Amino acid sequence: MKMGEGSEKTYALTCREGAKRVDSFLAQSLKNLSRSRVQGLIRDGMVSVDGRVETKTAHALPSGARVVVMLPPPAPSHIEAEKIALDVRYEDEHLLVINKPPGMVVHPGAGQRKGTLAAALLHHCRGQLSGIGGVERPGIVHRLDKDTSGLLIAAKTDAAHGRLSADLKARRIHRHYLAIVRGTPPQGEGTIDAPIGRHPAHRTAMAVVGSGRRAVTHYAVREVLEDASLLGVTLETGRTHQIRVHMSHIGHPVLGDPVYGLGRLPRGSRKKSKSNQKSLIERQALHAHRLAFRHPIDGGERELMAEPPADFLKLLESLRA
Numbered sequence: 001m002k003m004g005e006g007s008e009k010t011y012a013l014t015c016r017e018g019a020k021r022v023d024s025f026l027a028q029s030l031k032n033l034s035r036s037r038v039q040g041l042i043r044d045g046m047v048s049v050d051g052r053v054e055t056k057t058a059h060a061l062p063s064g065a066r067v068v069v070m071l072p073p074p075a076p077s078h079i080e081a082e083k084i085a086l087d088v089r090y091e092d093e094h095l096l097v098i099n100k101p102p103g104m105v106v107h108p109g110a111g112q113r114k115g116t117l118a119a120a121l122l123h124h125c126r127g128q129l130s131g132i133g134g135v136e137r138p139g140i141v142h143r144l145d146k147d148t149s150g151l152l153i154a155a156k157t158d159a160a161h162g163r164l165s166a167d168l169k170a171r172r173i174h175r176h177y178l179a180i181v182r183g184t185p186p187q188g189e190g191t192i193d194a195p196i197g198r199h200p201a202h203r204t205a206m207a208v209v210g211s212g213r214r215a216v217t218h219y220a221v222r223e224v225l226e227d228a229s230l231l232g233v234t235l236e237t238g239r240t241h242q243i244r245v246h247m248s249h250i251g252h253p254v255l256g257d258p259v260y261g262l263g264r265l266p267r268g269s270r271k272k273s274k275s276n277q278k279s280l281i282e283r284q285a286l287h288a289h290r291l292a293f294r295h296p297i298d299g300g301e302r303e304l305m306a307e308p309p310a311d312f313l314k315l316l317e318s319l320r321a
Helices: 022-029 035-043 117-124 158-169 242-249 274-279 310-320
Strands: 009-014 047-049 066-071 088-091 095-100 149-155 174-182 189-193 196-198 206-208 216-225 228-235 286-294 301-305
Touching (some): 009 022, 022 066, 095 117, 149 158, 158 286, 174 216, 174 242, 174 310, 189 242, 196 242, 206 242, 216 242, 216 310, 228 242
Parallel strands (some): 149 286
Antiparallel strands (some): 047 066, 088 095, 095 149, 174 228, 174 286, 189 216, 216 228
16 A cells, blocks of 8 residues: 655555565565665665564565555656667657667766766656666666667656566566677577676676576577677576676677677688778677567567667678678
């Protein structure tokens, strides 16, 4: 039950079954809030159980416990809206799907505050974006690396964002990529199931490590090229740099990847000079080309596709030649 008419919202709920974690109970009961958002509210003292403030996310609720959540109004975004052209592939009053170009950062970070997708979305949507992602990630449901191109979803409302986040976690949002990798995997298709965490020596990079979170990537060879292959790749999980780390882990790094693939192109793409060789692609050859999801409000299925940008196609044609 929701109470209060001001900018602050209060939810009062009763746990009908005991021994359930308070964060899990609230995330399941309040569909517009992600579990991470719920955990943040608990740590901030915004949740009480039977009249006492609860600050432990793993607290086990007894049967019949009354849980009250105070949801503060979203903090104003520190991002300045910027008029940046967007390739919008789908849009309604609840969400939009963008075909992100390579080189665009999704949200501000230490190295870049201007020219981000978040700033472009704030201008395009006139500020009407979900606040669930926080002040630095308005509307962002999932992200792509700066130099990975392709489709991603942004939410305009908290209700849409919460349901999309739940579907992403439940693997009901299907993300399909195209990747050009070095060499050819020995089998035509395969699954990489290897945990990913922070690199033990390079803290800005990721790696396959035993202490990491489970990560699953499915791939299939679409075309054998000169010393390279075009792969179709599907994500089952969504870890940072997952495809790039996994393909490098099995010895077939994504071409042009400066972190996990040494950034070198194979013999078949070499031209008369190093400058010509480098000009084929300045980034990892990775593109999110198909996105399928259930609309969070009307429940209808949506499927969108976006062809790779010119640099990806140029590299592909060179390797075919």
